[in-house]
Amino acid sequence: MSSQPSPELAASADASDASDARRLTEAVTRLRRALRASIRTDYPWETLPMAQVELLQVLAECSPARISELATRQRLANSTVSGLISQMITSGLVTRDVDPGERRAAAVALTDVGREQLAAWTRAHERRLDAALAALDDPDRAAVRAALPALFRLVDHLTPE
Secondary structure (H helix, E strand, O other): OOOOOOHHHHHHHHHHHHHHHHHHHHHHHHHHHHHHHHHHHHOOOOOOOHHHHHHHHHHHHOOOEEHHHHHHHHOOOHHHHHHHHHHHHHOOOEEEEEEOOEEEEEEEEEOHHHHHHHHHHHHHHHHHHHHHHHHOOHHHHHHHHHHHHHHHHHHHHHOOO
């Protein structure tokens, strides 16, 4: 007796996994798009491009960091990150100084303005999500709350080492 599933059962499981992945991709995409659009409607000051927000979030976790480290972490080209950082320097969100550990390299760090902008961005998103969660019925809110630990574990599986 074989312990392998039948080809039909395996195909059904693969289709179910693909369907789950497709539905999760759609839900995450739609959630990000709706949240971003609603924030711009409710808070017109919020004009940070998402790529800059993500760099601010990374720098909030590990600042200072080299451009190459940021590029690797965000899976972007060094030139792309360098261009974004230049824009962010102009906006006063970050600074770029010589890396004390490697004089030939530059290290990027958050400024107080960058920290404040990221905190304001985060608060605006939290207020918007709080309002949306409050509009759900109790079972839906409980389902979202119950899914959070699994979603964080899913992030861990998607995050490169």
